[in-house]
Amino acid sequence: MVLTHLQRFPFPAFFPKPQSLFTYRSLFSTPPLSKLLTRPHYSTLLAAERPPAAEPPAAAELLEPRIEIPLDRLFVPPDTEVPCDSSDLSARVLKGSNIVLSRYARDAQVAEAEFVKSSVRTEDCPSDGLPEFALVGRSNVGKSSLLNSLVRRRKLALTSKKPGKTQCINHFRINDSWYLVDLPGYGYAVAPQELRTDWGKFTKGYFLNRSTLVSVFLLIDASIPAKKIDLEYASWLGENQIPMTLVFTKCDKRKKKKNGGKRPEENVSDFQELIRGFFQTAPPWIMTSSVTNQGRDEILLHMAQLRNYWLKH
Numbered sequence: 001m002v003l004t005h006l007q008r009f010p011f012p013a014f015f016p017k018p019q020s021l022f023t024y025r026s027l028f029s030t031p032p033l034s035k036l037l038t039r040p041h042y043s044t045l046l047a048a049e050r051p052p053a054a055e056p057p058a059a060a061e062l063l064e065p066r067i068e069i070p071l072d073r074l075f076v077p078p079d080t081e082v083p084c085d086s087s088d089l090s091a092r093v094l095k096g097s098n099i100v101l102s103r104y105a106r107d108a109q110v111a112e113a114e115f116v117k118s119s120v121r122t123e124d125c126p127s128d129g130l131p132e133f134a135l136v137g138r139s140n141v142g143k144s145s146l147l148n149s150l151v152r153r154r155k156l157a158l159t160s161k162k163p164g165k166t167q168c169i170n171h172f173r174i175n176d177s178w179y180l181v182d183l184p185g186y187g188y189a190v191a192p193q194e195l196r197t198d199w200g201k202f203t204k205g206y207f208l209n210r211s212t213l214v215s216v217f218l219l220i221d222a223s224i225p226a227k228k229i230d231l232e233y234a235s236w237l238g239e240n241q242i243p244m245t246l247v248f249t250k251c252d253k254r255k256k257k258k259n260g261g262k263r264p265e266e267n268v269s270d271f272q273e274l275i276r277g278f279f280q281t282a283p284p285w286i287m288t289s290s291v292t293n294q295g296r297d298e299i300l301l302h303m304a305q306l307r308n309y310w311l312k313h
């Protein structure tokens with residue numbers, strides 16, 4: 001039984017009321033990425049460049065929290081039929097997320113990754129028309145670590161941290177067919193005022209004008225309570241209807257802090273509650289850790305389904 005708290009009745013196509021809840025711990029185990037891929041599983045990356053193996057899944061699963069997701073808070077990608085059978089639906093929700101897998105989720109593997117260029121203005125970004133995903137978040141949120149984990153290269157994202165490039169739009173081409181884009185971190189409180197990124201000026205233009213942007217991946221540190229600047233960022237994206245996926249980072253940091261500190265899953269729910277009013281439908285979210293590699297395959301599958309849908313339409 002993979003679904004709990006779920007009444008036995010057919011699902012409507014779009015869930016009008018949160019009548020029942022998913023408990024994501026009991027939801028599906030996503031098949032390994034390799035089983036979902038239609039292309040051969042290969043890599044041009046050197047073994048030496050691979051990060052150390054993730055923790056054994058058994059240990060990670062023991063720590064896995066229970067999050068209840070009302071049905072109307074699931075993210076159902078466009079052009080996706082919702083199965084009538086509840087167990088079929090539960091098997092299609094990505095682990096540690098509210099994201100339903102669609103038939104577009106294929107070719108998710110990263111075989112090649114290369115730094116292409118740093119641009120100061122949107123007009124200077126690559127013009128080959130390939131789809132792209134922008135990673136953005138507060139300084140220290142774990143953006144470089146996540147980027148390295150996604151491409152399985154320890155140091156690729158260091159390119160974005162070189163002097164002169166931290167305030168740029170940095171493009172990394174994946175498999176010669178799409179881009180991961182590293183945007184400047186925002187809100188670094190100890191930087192001198194002139195070095196702080198005015199994301200309003202710098203990135204709003206990119207978000208509003210970049211026609212090949214499939215979705216923004218907004219990184220939020222799940223080990224601490226929501227920060228005002230993150231809430232402002234998320235709500236601006238929502239109000240401007242820029243497609244956004246919330247990526248919660250550092251979900252391995254499970255020690256409950258003193259003074260009312262909360263666990264990652266509580267911070268994840270709080271954040272969503274706080275931005276709820278800015279979105280017509282629930283944005284997709286996913287829990288990750290660059291230490292355990294939690295969420296890595298799931299992010300790649302989600303990017304693949306968004307990308308393949310975008311390419312077809």
Ligand code: GDP
Nearest residue numbers: 139140141142143144145249250253289290291
């Ligand atoms: P960036 O400034 O957003 O690029 O952040 P970095 O990737 O450089 O990470 C900032 C700090 O957070 C570093 O000390 C990382 O080791 C740590 N960090 C990043 N991701 C994780 C994670 O998933 N779990 C934990 N526990 N620490 C992380």
